[in-house]
Amino acid sequence: xxxILYSLSILLLLNFNVKADEGMWIPLLLKKYNxxxxxxxxxxxxxxxxxxxxxxxxxxxxxxFNGGCTGEIISSQGLVLTNHHCGYDAIASNSTxxxxxxxxxxxxxxxxxxxxxxxxxxxxxxxxxxMTDRVQTELKGxxxxxxxxxxxxxxxxITDEVKKGTTYDAQMREMFKGNAYYLFVFxxxxxxxxxxTPPQNVGKFGGDTDNWMWPRHTGDFSMFRIYVNKENNATxxxxxxxxxxxxxxxxxxxxxxxxxxxxxxxxxPGRTNRYEFSQGIDLAIEKxxxxxVNIRNxxxxxxxxxxxKSEADRLxxxxxxxxxxxYWKYFIGQxxxxxxxxxxxxxxxxxxxxTKFAEGKPEYSNVLANVEKAYTDYRSIAxxxxxxxxxxxxxxxxxxxxxxxxxxxxxxxxKDTTGGKKxxxxxxxxxxxxxxxxxALSNSEDFYASFFPTADEKIMAQILEMYYxxxxxxxxxxxxxxxxxxxxxxNTEKFQNYAKMVYANSLFANKEKFEAFARKPDHKKxxxxxxxxxxxxxxxxxxxxxxxxxxxxxxxxGPEARAYLRGMMAMNPEKNWYPDANSSIRLTYGNVQSxxxxxxxxxxxxxxxxxxxxxxxxxxxxxxxxxKLIDLYNNKDFGRYKMANGKLPVGFITNNDITGGNSGSPVxxxxxxxxxxxxxxxxxxxxxxxxxxEKYKRTINVDIRYVLFLIDKLGQAPHIVGEMSVVx
Numbered sequence: 001x002x003x004i005l006y007s008l009s010i011l012l013l014l015n016f017n018v019k020a021d022e023g024m025w026i027p028l029l030l031k032k033y034n035x036x037x038x039x040x041x042x043x044x045x046x047x048x049x050x051x052x053x054x055x056x057x058x059x060x061x062x063x064x065f066n067g068g069c070t071g072e073i074i075s076s077q078g079l080v081l082t083n084h085h086c087g088y089d090a091i092a093s094n095s096t097x098x099x100x101x102x103x104x105x106x107x108x109x110x111x112x113x114x115x116x117x118x119x120x121x122x123x124x125x126x127x128x129x130x131m132t133d134r135v136q137t138e139l140k141g142x143x144x145x146x147x148x149x150x151x152x153x154x155x156x157x158i159t160d161e162v163k164k165g166t167t168y169d170a171q172m173r174e175m176f177k178g179n180a181y182y183l184f185v186f187x188x189x190x191x192x193x194x195x196x197t198p199p200q201n202v203g204k205f206g207g208d209t210d211n212w213m214w215p216r217h218t219g220d221f222s223m224f225r226i227y228v229n230k231e232n233n234a235t236x237x238x239x240x241x242x243x244x245x246x247x248x249x250x251x252x253x254x255x256x257x258x259x260x261x262x263x264x265x266x267x268x269p270g271r272t273n274r275y276e277f278s279q280g281i282d283l284a285i286e287k288x289x290x291x292x293v294n295i296r297n298x299x300x301x302x303x304x305x306x307x308x309k310s311e312a313d314r315l316x317x318x319x320x321x322x323x324x325x326x327y328w329k330y331f332i333g334q335x336x337x338x339x340x341x342x343x344x345x346x347x348x349x350x351x352x353x354x355t356k357f358a359e360g361k362p363e364y365s366n367v368l369a370n371v372e373k374a375y376t377d378y379r380s381i382a383x384x385x386x387x388x389x390x391x392x393x394x395x396x397x398x399x400x401x402x403x404x405x406x407x408x409x410x411x412x413x414x415k416d417t418t419g420g421k422k423x424x425x426x427x428x429x430x431x432x433x434x435x436x437x438x439x440a441l442s443n444s445e446d447f448y449a450s451f452f453p454t455a456d457e458k459i460m461a462q463i464l465e466m467y468y469x470x471x472x473x474x475x476x477x478x479x480x481x482x483x484x485x486x487x488x489x490x491n492t493e494k495f496q497n498y499a500k501m502v503y504a505n506s507l508f509a510n511k512e513k514f515e516a517f518a519r520k521p522d523h524k525k526x527x528x529x530x531x532x533x534x535x536x537x538x539x540x541x542x543x544x545x546x547x548x549x550x551x552x553x554x555x556x557x558g559p560e561a562r563a564y565l566r567g568m569m570a571m572n573p574e575k576n577w578y579p580d581a582n583s584s585i586r587l588t589y590g591n592v593q594s595x596x597x598x599x600x601x602x603x604x605x606x607x608x609x610x611x612x613x614x615x616x617x618x619x620x621x622x623x624x625x626x627x628k629l630i631d632l633y634n635n636k637d638f639g640r641y642k643m644a645n646g647k648l649p650v651g652f653i654t655n656n657d658i659t660g661g662n663s664g665s666p667v668x669x670x671x672x673x674x675x676x677x678x679x680x681x682x683x684x685x686x687x688x689x690x691x692x693x694e695k696y697k698r699t700i701n702v703d704i705r706y707v708l709f710l711i712d713k714l715g716q717a718p719h720i721v722g723e724m725s726v727v728x
Contacts, residue, residue: 013120021576021590021655022692024174024269026182027059030587033576038401042262042670049416049672049683050138050587053127054526058672060247062266062585063122063226064186065664070267071122071224072666072675074252075723078226079195080246082664082705083679084203085326087222089199089319090117091162091451097312100717104328105199105626107717116237122226123169123186125585131158132174135181135652144555158183167234175360176204176560176578177275179585184584189244191237196720198222198320198710199626204267205612208325209624212333213599216651216700217612221680221707223663223720249727253673255706256643257509257592259605265699267665269581272689275565277368278347279375281338281690286550289335291383291470295390296328298462301497302455316450316603327660333686343691364567367560369481374560378553384546388538391463398449398535400508403527405539407433411523441518453503460472461499465492473547479537506531524582538577581659591653595698597684609633610647629714640728641709652676656699659689667701676701 025034031047051059065071069086070091073079081579084091090100094115095102108114135154142150151174155238159170161187196201202219226244229235257263274281281615291437303321307314307461338344353366358364393399410433417612454716464483468476468491488494507513508531517525526532569577594605613633617623632638667676685693712718 018239021588021697022657022694023576024581024586024588024657025578026128027125027266027585027587028130028182028368034589038262039258039266041589041591043143043264044587044615044670045053045672046556049126056248056265058248058250059585061250062666063609065123066120066583067583067664068270068661070665072266072662072664072674072677073226073244073246073249075249075725077723078228078246079155079249079720079723080192080224080226080240081666081674081677082222082224083677084165084197084200084218084222085322085679086320086664087194087197088225090120090194090224091200091222092315092319093193095315097315100311100618101197102200102315102318105197105202105715106194107196107715107720108194109719111225111243114194116191117224118237120224121188121190122192126168126187128185128585130180131183133170143459144559146633147558149480149554151173154165162482167469171584173582173584175582176577177565177580178558178564179565181275181578182584187234189226189228189234191235191241193225193227195223195225196711196715198714201621201624201626202629202710202714204322205616205623205625208329209622211329212328212680212686214653214682214698214700215607215611217609218651218679218702219706219710220702221677221710223711224317225299228645248724249726250668250672250674252704252708253613253669253671253675253727254641254708255702255727256649256705257606257652257669257675258593259594261592262589262670263592263656263675264587264668265654265656265658265662265665266587266668267566267584267585267662267678268583270583270661272581272659274580274690274692275561276690277371277375278344278351278372279379279563279566281344281347283375284690285335285338285344287379287383289331290388291386292390293328294337294466295329295394295463296331298327298466299394299459300325302458304707306452306455313452317452320450325409330660331536334689337683337685337687338690340691341687341691341696343489343687345652346691348682349447350568354567354571359565361567364563367564367567370556370560371564374553374556378549380472381475381549384475384542385550387463387467387471388542391467392535392538395460395463395530396447396451397453397460397503397506397508399445400440400514400541401506401529401531401535402533403443405512405536406436407440407521408434408523408526408532408536411521436537437518438523441515442607444511444515444518448585451511453509456724457499457503457526458515460502461492461495463524465495468495475541483511490678502530502534505529508532515712521546539608570701581627581661583661588657590657593651593698594653595684595696605652606652607650608643609638609650609706612650626714632640637713638709639713641705641712648706648709650706651700651702653682653698653700655694655697657688657692657697658699662699667699674704676704677707 032052032470035047051057061073063071063080069082071080071082074081079202083493092102137338138154155172158172162170169188171184173182175182198219205218227241228244230242232245303317307317355368392401429467483498484494486498487495493627503509507517593603594603596602615623616625642648663677664679666674667678669675676702678699681688685697687698688697708721714719
């Protein structure tokens with residue numbers, strides 16, 4: 001067994017011929033497998049300065065920011081820099097029409113003005129361990145259908161061992177489709193405070209129009225601080241907590257970048273699926289992605305109508321709108337580029353080569369035939385999960401009602417077969433039922449603050465009609481027949497009238513009614529509520545009729561995906577393989593690099609404030625600017641942050657390999673100094689989560705000089721810049 005695993009590790013990692021700009025690499029393995037390539041690209045640091053358990057290293061300045069982004073520590077006082085869109089919810093939730101941080105910006109003049117953000121956290125990796133041998137040994141002989149449960153058991157055993165007697169968190173991560181397993185140990189910090197943000201017409205300049213596009217002119221950053229107790233240990237919020245003293249903070253370089261400069265990005269990329277089968281590509285292009293786009297489009301249009309009518313309502317909905325819009329456009333772009341770059345054909349070509357390689361090899365010979373069969377069975381039901389999660393649970397009122405599924409299940413009266421109450425009826429699990437109610441009640445304040453029944457009613461009617469039209473009738477929940485009995489000459493009218501009835505009668509449509517119910521739950525009243533009836537009918541339809549088929553598909557695909565990847569490695573032993581992104585810490589390296597997106601078009605590697613002014617349009621909300629920024633531009637008051645040609649840099653691009661989750665990641669030069677923040681990918685390579693394209697793939701970064709200029713000159717907060725170690 002050990003010999004097999006050793007051979008696999010060689011196949012996974014041993015090769016120096018692949019372009020270094022492709023790959024999201026595990027820091028633990030950099031010294032052995034990537035370091036020489038990185039030096040050839042321009043790295044000046046030692047391998048230990050990148051990742052070291054026993055001594056301070058770059059990893060100690062990288063934070064997992066609230067579970068969805070990355071940040072970096074840039075001062076000895078725990079100052080954290082991340083993207084504006086990563087801090088957007090915190091900024092918006094602290095904004096009111098009277099104190100509008102989102103639109104006006106905010107810069108704390110001292111520690112006392114920094115704003116605590118309840119619920120926000122950051123985590124710093126302490127160490128990484130390869131647990132493949134142990135996990136594989138404990139999985140030996142386990143049937144595929146029992147594998148997920150066994151993995152959960154193994155993960156818990158390992159993480160419990162690691163956390164015992166410490167303040168650490170720990171997570172296990174599956175790599176290479178289940179061919180390897182790694183442990184990540186963290187220290188989590190929960191007292192996080194907002195330090196500063198530019199106004200959103202700088203931090204979100206270009207809005208949805210420029211999203212995923214280059215050239216880009218967005219000052220996408222915000223700043224927070226980690227607070228700890230007086231012993232420098234993580235603790236919950238307390239007024240007398242003090243700024244965190246980090247093991248390492250990144251020095252900041254304002255030297256600037258030029259074409260070909262070395263650049264590495266350290267962060268927590270979310271999800272890629274580089275080893276997907278051709279059938280998965282086809283399903284995404286033809287069904288999954290268009291459905292997600294169309295459902296989200298319904299929500300965005302309804303919310304936009306609300307936001308355009310009231311500044312207060314715009315602030316309430318801004319964070320949710322931005323979150324939904326971001327990946328709404330992503331799925332549009334991904335579909336377009338998968339078609340343009342012929343990703344399906346590429347995958348078919350790879351699979352054809354694999355088929356030839358697999359001839360006469362029993363371990364691999366049936367893999368692709370089994371995959372084809374699994375997808376044939378799955379394709380007809382693939383949209384059920386999308387419509388439940390994106391559609392039914394994307395409706396605000398049903399998402400709240402869904403919280404009571406667990407209550408309803410566990411509050412059902414059943415006969416007691418034990419103790420002195422034998423023969424009497426009692427709740428199935430009163431503790432679980434009460435826990436569900438308590439959780440829903442604790443979230444009600446935030447929920448109803450951004451709940452707009454009129455918009456939600458429109459969303460419900462349109463999503464139900466979309467489901468009715470696009471899902472085969474034999475897959476509909478039985479309750480659909482009841483919905484269609486609503487008044488109306490057309491189905492559209494019937495769905496509209498049904499939605500109107502729900503909002504007129506559901507306790508979930510009214511904050512006071514909901515909270516009164518939640519404080520004294522009534523099972524019968526819940527079962528009669530129209531919003532709950534609706535969500536439960538779709539939930540039950542999925543869980544009873546389609547989840548078993550989805551689970552069967554996943555169970556069938558698991559061993560085939562593992563075997564396919566092992567076979568691909570055996571077929572290409574000269575290739576250096578890296579695992580898909582899975583929200584674990586990774587490092588990617590490459591260079592500053594321009595590109596030619598199409599015939600006769602060249603994109604330079606940097607943008608300047610000149611481009612911001614060219615896009616400026618006071619009549620377009622996405623392209624407005626603060627008057628003071630315009631004055632600074634007209635006066636050419638750029639301070640020490642300007643380039644040699646006198647212009648002020650705004651953004652630059654590199655050929656680093658990133659994805660969602662890398663937002664806010666530091667872009668670091670060869671000497672370990674911060675030169676920018678990653679915040680986006682480019683439109684021409686939106687299929688990058690599936691296939692890396694070295695010709696088009698670029699990372700869009702905000703130049704650190706623009707960040708410092710905005711803090712210093714626009715925000716008039718030079719004291720914040722003064723905390724940093726700035727290298728000229």
